[in-house]
Every structure is written in structure tokens, then in C-alpha cells.
Amino acid sequence: MERIKNLSxxxxxxxxxxxxxxxxxxxxxxxxxxxxxxxxxxxxxTRKEEQGNVTYTDGHTSxxxxxxxxxxxxxxxxxTGDGYRDVTYGPYSWMEDYSAIPxxxxxxMLSSDDYIGVKIMAGDKVFFRGAVSxxxxxxxxxxxxxxxxxDVVLGDYYxxxxxxxxxxxxxxxxxxxxxGNIVLYIFGIIICIIAVVxxxxxxxxxxxxxxxxVRNLYDVEPSDWELTVRVIxxxxxxxxxxxVFVIGLTMGSVT
Numbered sequence: 001m002e003r004i005k006n007l008s009x010x011x012x013x014x015x016x017x018x019x020x021x022x023x024x025x026x027x028x029x030x031x032x033x034x035x036x037x038x039x040x041x042x043x044x045x046t047r048k049e050e051q052g053n054v055t056y057t058d059g060h061t062s063x064x065x066x067x068x069x070x071x072x073x074x075x076x077x078x079x080t081g082d083g084y085r086d087v088t089y090g091p092y093s094w095m096e097d098y099s100a101i102p103x104x105x106x107x108x109m110l111s112s113d114d115y116i117g118v119k120i121m122a123g124d125k126v127f128f129r130g131a132v133s134x135x136x137x138x139x140x141x142x143x144x145x146x147x148x149x150x151d152v153v154l155g156d157y158y159x160x161x162x163x164x165x166x167x168x169x170x171x172x173x174x175x176x177x178x179x180g181n182i183v184l185y186i187f188g189i190i191i192c193i194i195a196v197v198x199x200x201x202x203x204x205x206x207x208x209x210x211x212x213x214v215r216n217l218y219d220v221e222p223s224d225w226e227l228t229v230r231v232i233x234x235x236x237x238x239x240x241x242x243x244v245f246v247i248g249l250t251m252g253s254v255t
Contacts, residue, residue: 003200010231011199014238018192025185025245032249033180040166044179056174063170069094071170073162089161092127094120094171101131102144115140120167132168139164184248188241195237202230 007015037046038056045056045063052067062074072090100117115138120128130141139147147164198205 014234015199017238018195021242022192029180029185033178036176036178038174039177065170092120092122092167094118100129100142102140102142128164139168181248181251184244188244191237191241195234199234
């Protein structure tokens with residue numbers, strides 16, 4: 001306690017900030033990490049269930065998976081070439097179709113253990129018919145050719161129709177993620193601990209660093225430059241911990 005009382009004003013302010021950061025982010029992280037969702041076109045869409053339907057949304061885009069497994073994509077206030085408006089694609093319905101798995105492809109035979117045959121309908125029209133790998137990364141048309149239907153996303157304000165890979169993601173069940181990286185949270189805590197230790201025991205750490213080079217450690221005093229570097233390190237560690245905490249909140253982890 002006496003050591004804390006003898007700290008400089010700068011040390012006390014920085015330590016107060018560090019304690020406040022640890023408390024604040026220890027509350028924020030569990031809240032953020034409890035929110036489940038999916039990554040879609042670079043955005044994070046939160047997941048919620050209502051009356052048997054599952055909705056993924058961020059306020060700008062909504063993807064609804066109805067209880068009959070049909071899928072609808074909604075884009076709000078998007079630029080379509082002649083102005084801004086809400087755009088809806090779908091609903092897309094799908095059914096398993098074993099006969100849609102091609103007998104052979106440019107990459108060889110497909111196994112029913114790794115692929116499922118599907119037919120996707122957009123209204124009463126066939127949108128796609130072919131084979132989809134169970135991980136959703138490989139899609140073949142029924143004639144054996146690989147599908148290269150990747151949509152070019154021009155920006156948040158452009159209404160782009162979903163491509164086959166985006167629809168297939170929901171057939172297999174999208175991989176849910178959450179915001180908040182626990183590893184970076186722990187790393188931020190470690191940086192905070194290092195900062196606190198360096199402020200509480202600056203002279204001891206200085207003598208420890210000088211131990212291999214001098215005989216009588218207690219005859220050595222830090223120079224003005226050493227004292228300046230100490231303060232800079234305290235600021236860098238405090239700011240660094242904050243940056244790591246914030247980056248950890250924006251990163252996702254698979255659940």
C-alpha cells in the first residue's frame with residue numbers, strides 16, 4: 001500500500017485507466033461473445049429465432065430461413081442504378097435430388113459420402129441443379145462442370161443478388177461465429193499486468209536488467225533518459241492494451 005501511495009501522478013492515472021479497462025472489457029467481452037451470427041459479405045449478421053424462422057441481420061441485410069427451409073435475402077436502402085430502395089431476392093427453396101449428382105466431373109468421380117444432390121428453385125424456376133459438397137465449398141452443375149457463380153460485391157449500398165455459393169451455405173447450415181476473440185482478451189490482460197508491474201517496481205526491474213553488467217547494483221542510478229523511457233513504456237503498454245482489447249472485440253471466432 002505504501003508503494004502505491006508513493007507513485008507519481010502519471011503512474012496513478014495510468015494504473016487507474018488500466019484497472020478501468022480490465023473491469024470494462026471483462027464485462028463487455030462476455031456480452032459480445034454471447035451474440036451468435038454469421039459472416040456475410042464482410043459483415044456480421046446476428047442470429048435470432050422467431051416462430052420457427054431463423055433471421056440473420058445487421059440492419060442493412062436480412063437473410064431469413066423459414067421453417068420450411070426456404071431462404072429469402074433482403075437488402076435495405078440499396079442503390080440499384082436508379083435510386084435507393086429495398087430489394088428482396090427469393091424465396092429460394094431446395095430439395096435433395098440424388099440424380100443431380102453428375103456421374104463424372106473434370107476432377108473425377110464424386111462420392112455421395114461427400115456430396116449431396118440438390119435442386120434449388122427460385123419461385124417456379126430452376127435456379128440450380130447439381131451436386132454440393134457437404135462443406136459447401138465445391139459446387140458442380142448436373143453436367144459435371146464446376147460452378148463459378150461468384151457474385152461481385154460492389155459495396156454496401158449496391159443490391160447484389162445472392163450467388164449459388166451463398167445459397168448453398170444455408171442449405172448445409174451456415175457456420176455460426178461470434179464477435180470477441182478470447183485469445184486477444186487474455187493477451188490484453190497480460191499487457192495490463194506487465195504495465196502494472198513495470199509501474200510498481202521500476203527500480204527493481206532496472207537493477208535486474210543491470211545485474212549482468214555491474215557488481216554493486218545499489219550504486220547504479222537510472223539516467224534521465226532511462227526515466228523518460230520508463231514513462232514512454234507505461235504509455236505504450238496502456239495504449240497497446242486498449243488497442244488489443246478493441247481489436248479482439250471486432251474479430252470473430254467459430255462456434
